[in-house]
Every structure is written in structure tokens, then in C-alpha cells.
Amino acid sequence: MKHKLIGTKEFYRMVLAVTIPVVIQNGLTNFINLLDNIMVGRMGTEPMSGVAIVNQLFFVFNLLISGGVAGAGIFTAQYYGKGDMDGVRNTIRAKLWIVLAALVISFSAFLTLDTTLIGLYLNEDTASAAATLEYAKTYLYIMLIGLIPFAVSQCYASSLRETGETVLPMKASAVALLVNLVLDYVLIFGKLGLPAMGVAGAAIATVLARFAEMLILVITAHLRSQKYTFLQGLYHKITIPVKLIRIILIKGLPLMMNELLWAAGIATVSQCYSMRGLDVVAAQNIASTFNNLFSVIYFALGCSIAIVVGQKLGAGEIEEAKQENAQMIVFNLLIGVVSGIVLAISAPFLPLFYNTSETVRSMATQFLWIIAAATPFCTVVHCAYYSLRTGGKTGVAFLFDTGYTWLFMVPLAFFLGHFTTIDPVLMYLLVQGAAFIIIKTSLAFILLKKCNWATNIIN
Numbered sequence: 001m002k003h004k005l006i007g008t009k010e011f012y013r014m015v016l017a018v019t020i021p022v023v024i025q026n027g028l029t030n031f032i033n034l035l036d037n038i039m040v041g042r043m044g045t046e047p048m049s050g051v052a053i054v055n056q057l058f059f060v061f062n063l064l065i066s067g068g069v070a071g072a073g074i075f076t077a078q079y080y081g082k083g084d085m086d087g088v089r090n091t092i093r094a095k096l097w098i099v100l101a102a103l104v105i106s107f108s109a110f111l112t113l114d115t116t117l118i119g120l121y122l123n124e125d126t127a128s129a130a131a132t133l134e135y136a137k138t139y140l141y142i143m144l145i146g147l148i149p150f151a152v153s154q155c156y157a158s159s160l161r162e163t164g165e166t167v168l169p170m171k172a173s174a175v176a177l178l179v180n181l182v183l184d185y186v187l188i189f190g191k192l193g194l195p196a197m198g199v200a201g202a203a204i205a206t207v208l209a210r211f212a213e214m215l216i217l218v219i220t221a222h223l224r225s226q227k228y229t230f231l232q233g234l235y236h237k238i239t240i241p242v243k244l245i246r247i248i249l250i251k252g253l254p255l256m257m258n259e260l261l262w263a264a265g266i267a268t269v270s271q272c273y274s275m276r277g278l279d280v281v282a283a284q285n286i287a288s289t290f291n292n293l294f295s296v297i298y299f300a301l302g303c304s305i306a307i308v309v310g311q312k313l314g315a316g317e318i319e320e321a322k323q324e325n326a327q328m329i330v331f332n333l334l335i336g337v338v339s340g341i342v343l344a345i346s347a348p349f350l351p352l353f354y355n356t357s358e359t360v361r362s363m364a365t366q367f368l369w370i371i372a373a374a375t376p377f378c379t380v381v382h383c384a385y386y387s388l389r390t391g392g393k394t395g396v397a398f399l400f401d402t403g404y405t406w407l408f409m410v411p412l413a414f415f416l417g418h419f420t421t422i423d424p425v426l427m428y429l430l431v432q433g434a435a436f437i438i439i440k441t442s443l444a445f446i447l448l449k450k451c452n453w454a455t456n457i458i459n
Helices: 009-041 045-082 085-112 114-119 127-162 167-189 198-223 242-276 278-294 296-314 318-346 358-390 394-419 424-450
Strands: none
Touching: 009 045, 009 167, 009 198, 009 278, 009 296, 009 318, 045 085, 045 114, 045 127, 045 198, 045 242, 045 278, 045 296, 045 358, 085 114, 085 127, 085 242, 114 127, 127 167, 127 198, 127 278, 127 296, 167 198, 242 278, 242 394, 242 424, 278 296, 278 318, 278 358, 278 424, 296 318, 296 358, 318 358, 358 394, 358 424, 394 424
16 A cells, blocks of 8 residues: 555656646746735735736636647647657647637637626625726736737647646746736836836736747747657648547547636636625635645646656556556645645735735635645645546546536535625635535545546547
């Protein structure tokens, strides 16, 4: 049993070699997002809430893109493990077509339903709500431009990671995030002789940073095509074999729909919290921002399952894949325990960075304590989800993730938010904590034990 759950030193070195660049990349991203969030938060509750609402809406788009490229990406990892570079190229072309469709749909939705979507989170007829709406619309219109480079970057970064290259995406993100940080400071507060642009400045900085990341990734990757041979001839044709389209749709569509519907479910839950007023929106924004930062390591380890285990499955080493998967889950669980403890200790001090009311700070602290208690359980759930989708069990992953969200979380949050006057902290505890720990973690253990998830899907 110890041999199955505890890996060798060489195994952990290999896992960390894959994981650390992803940790650094995601850590930099979330740290800069934190600084960005704090800078906007220094302007007051209304600008911070407006940006938070738009980011919640874009969260759905981001997960749609992530799900789309991940659906094709499970084939990228296995084709690469098999040594089939033409197969890898076809999966990248599939990703580009998927993100193009997602961009068309998203632009149409955000431009025609802007006020309606933002208004879902504004349940007060006050001057504060009106100001928040204007800040949100300003931020939305500028950020729409940044969806294009974000989508292209996801295609390239995911493909490089799935083939074992995690350093280049990390470097591209590091440069882009440095650009974002500097421009945030200059444009939000009006430095170097420029006018203070507030939330518009924050949006412009993010868009320019995303273009920088895209250019670094695309140009550098193609200049190194002797190393990344799967990029050679990538654009010589745009068609994809019909057989591959069919299997990507069968295996990948549930994954894409899962990410979309899960994100929509989380956005719906957030809307239910907003029924308690703008203070709850602001507090939830603070809590989720710090949660993203503290979850970087265990999130990256979960993502590494797609790389390490996916390539083993593609090479036909099924038993080795199962064993390494179990070892990575145990390792990730230990990381989750440490992260939860550190977050719980830090929770009372983190909201002090924001220029907001004491009510918002107190609520954010209590949200963070709930998140800290759930963190170890989140690691198991996260690993279970990646294990299922890496082995091609995307239909089961869909039911596990989206099914839980829409059958348990959304109805519970909707009932508590719309039909009761329950305290928002208690509501958050019931929806985000208790239900998650009891129901979804139990499902994770059952599926990992009972579901034959470890399969080779390219043969």
C-alpha cells in the first residue's frame, strides 16, 4: 500500500519538474491579479464591485475556452506520448477552430446583453448600484478586445504543456504579468504624466498584457519549431480528419460543456449571494482573489495529472498510470492541508489591503475561513476530475462536476438567496463548505475506486 501511495524520489523530481513552472506561471498570474484587484479596490467599493461582476461573467468565457482546448488536449497528450506528431498538429488545429467559435458566441452575448448580465448582480435601486453598473460597462467594453489574445494563448500554452513544455508558457506569462503590473500602476492612478483612468486603465493594462503574452508564445514557439516539431506545417492546412473530429466531439464536447455549465453554475451561485447586497459581492471578490492565490500549488499538481498520467496512458502503460495517479493525489492532499492552514491563519489580515468598509472586511475574513477548511477536500476533488478526463471519461467527469453544481449547489443557493433571509456567511458555509465536503468529496472517492477511468483513447 505504501509503495502504491508514496512515490520514489525520482518520481517526485519528475512531477515537480513538470509542476513548478505551472506553479510559477499560475502564481504570477494570481499574484498580479491580486495586486490589480487591490489597486482597483483602493478606489472604493463600487469600482471594485463593478470589476468583480465583469470578471465573474468573463469567468464563464475563460472556462469555455479552457474546456474547449482541454477536450482536444486529452488527445494532444496521448498522441505525443505515442510519438504521433501529425496527430498532435490536428488536435491543435481543432483547438483553434473551437476558440474561434467561442469568440463569436461570446462577443455576441456580451455586446447584446451587457446591461442585463451585469444587472443580475445589482439587486439594489441605489446610487451606489448605478455607479457600479457604469464602472462595470466601462471595464467590459475594453476587456472584450483582450478575449482574442487570451484565446490564442490558451491554444498554444495548453498544447506546449501537454507535450511536456511548461517553461515557455511560464516565461510568457511572467513577462506579460510584469507588463500588466506596471501599466496598472501607471494607468489606474495616473503616473508618468498620464491621466488617472481608474477601471478603464486596469482594463487597458490587462488587454495589452494579453497581447504581449500571445506574441511571445506564438513567435517563440514557431522560432523553435526544430524543438517543437509538431508546430512544423501547422498552418499548411486548416482541415482536420473527420474521424478525429468525431472522437474529439464524443470525448471533448462533454468536457467543454462541463466547463461552460460549471462556470455558469458558479456565476449563478454568485448571483444568489448578491441578493444580500453589494457588500457581499465585494467580500466574495476579496475572498475568491486570495483563494486563487493560495490554491496555486494544488491546482498545478492537479493539472499535472493530465501531462504525466496522460502520456503514460498514451504509451499504453495503464498500471503505471494508475499508480502514479494515486501517488500524485496523496501528494496533492498534503499540499492542500498546508495551504488551508496558512490561509486560515492569514485570513484576518488579508482584507486590510482593501479600501472598503469594516463590514466587507469582516465578511471576507469569514469567507476565507470557510475556504481554508474546505481546501484539503478541494485537492481530492480536483485530482479526481483531472483523472477522469485524462482517461477519456469526460461524460462521467461532466456528471461529477456540472451535475453536482446544478443539482446541489445552484438549487441550494437559489433557495437560500431568494426565499430566506439567512445570514450571507451561513449561506456561504452551507453552499461552499458543507455540501461540497460531504457530497462532492464522497463522489470523488467513489468514482476513483469504482470507475475504470485509466484508458488509452487514441487506439
